[in-house]
Amino acid sequence: MHYMPITLPFLVMLFFLFALLVVVVELRIMRYAYENIGVGQRHMFALLLFSFLGSYVNIPIAHLPSEPVVSNQVISYFGMAYVVPLVEQWPGTVLAVNIGGAVIPTLLSIYLVFKNKLFAKALLGVALVTVVVHWMAHPVPGVGIAEPVFVPPLVTVIVALVISRRHAPALAYVAGSLGTLIGADLLNLGEVQGLGAPVASIGGAGKFDGIFLTGLIAVLLASVLTRRRAATRVAEAL
Numbered sequence: 001m002h003y004m005p006i007t008l009p010f011l012v013m014l015f016f017l018f019a020l021l022v023v024v025v026e027l028r029i030m031r032y033a034y035e036n037i038g039v040g041q042r043h044m045f046a047l048l049l050f051s052f053l054g055s056y057v058n059i060p061i062a063h064l065p066s067e068p069v070v071s072n073q074v075i076s077y078f079g080m081a082y083v084v085p086l087v088e089q090w091p092g093t094v095l096a097v098n099i100g101g102a103v104i105p106t107l108l109s110i111y112l113v114f115k116n117k118l119f120a121k122a123l124l125g126v127a128l129v130t131v132v133v134h135w136m137a138h139p140v141p142g143v144g145i146a147e148p149v150f151v152p153p154l155v156t157v158i159v160a161l162v163i164s165r166r167h168a169p170a171l172a173y174v175a176g177s178l179g180t181l182i183g184a185d186l187l188n189l190g191e192v193q194g195l196g197a198p199v200a201s202i203g204g205a206g207k208f209d210g211i212f213l214t215g216l217i218a219v220l221l222a223s224v225l226t227r228r229r230a231a232t233r234v235a236e237a238l
Contacts, residue, residue, distance in 0.1 A: 002056050002057055002058070007081040007082075009081075014052065014213070015052060017216055018048060018049070018216065021216055021220070037170050037173070037218065038111075038115040038116050038170050044219065048212070048215050048219075051101070051105065051211075051212060051215065052212060054098070054100025054101075054104055055204070055208045056099075056100070057098070057099040057100070058096035058097065058098050058099070058199060058204060059096055059097045060094050060095070060096045061095055061096060062095040063093075063094055064093040064095060064192065082140070082146065082205040082206060093197055093200050094199050094200070095189075095200050095202075096199055096200070096204065097203065098201045098202060098203040098208060100212070101202075101203030101207055102181055102201075102204075103203070105173075105211055106177065109122075109173060109174040112173060112174050115170070116167050116170045118167055118170065118171060121163050121167065121171055122171065122175065122178075124163060125156075125159050125163055125174065125175030126175050126178045126182065127179075128155075128159045128179070129159055129180065129183065130183035130187070132151065132183070133147055133151060133183030134182075134184065134187050136148060136151050137183060137188060139188070139191045139192075139195050140195070140206060141195050141196050141197070142196055143205050144192055144197045144201065144205060144206055145184050145185055145188045145191065145192065145200075145206055145207070146205070146206025146207070147180070147206065147207070148210075150213070151210065152176045152180045152213070153176060153210065156171075156173075156176035156217065156218075157172060157217060159172075159175055160172035160221070172217060172218040173214060173218035176217070176218070177211050177214060177215075180207055180211050180214070181202065184206070184207050185203065186202070
């Protein structure tokens, strides 16, 4: 199934933020940004771009019992406009996994955990973000489960800095991505049926924007922390 989870203006905004980040890094304003995240600059940007493009693709994994569904609408929630695709003769709610909002972030999170040996810290970070996101997430008729878009990025920054400043960037990505998927989607699967959503996408509408912003925040956090560390080293050398 192919459709964009949010409306064009918000997609353009997310892509603009991504493009701005690329330009800033290419100008070497953030040349230290990847020293402390565990992924090379080119690879990280490629993964973020694939995540953005992958939000268009949903892989069906189950069909919930047939019931009337909402179709061809744009539903607003906490300032974000989510797209309900046009459907005809739909069998009910299809449970799917979003490539850009679930598959890629999960695989990258697993890599970062093993790369940085963050097993216990990642478990704690994911648990804390899961609790907050689950508390903030709400069923939205026609869309599925959604939470305020800036909750995952802001919570992950605080959690990551408290648990480990050294590994804060990688920890922010892991905790933000997995915490959002678990807290908003997996723990609310029982709420999906009855919302009239033609597609209930894990990592899709209602979560993708927050997860994508979490990736951008992780990169920015990496830049700030590593630049401070570099400045400290120079000061100590003098």
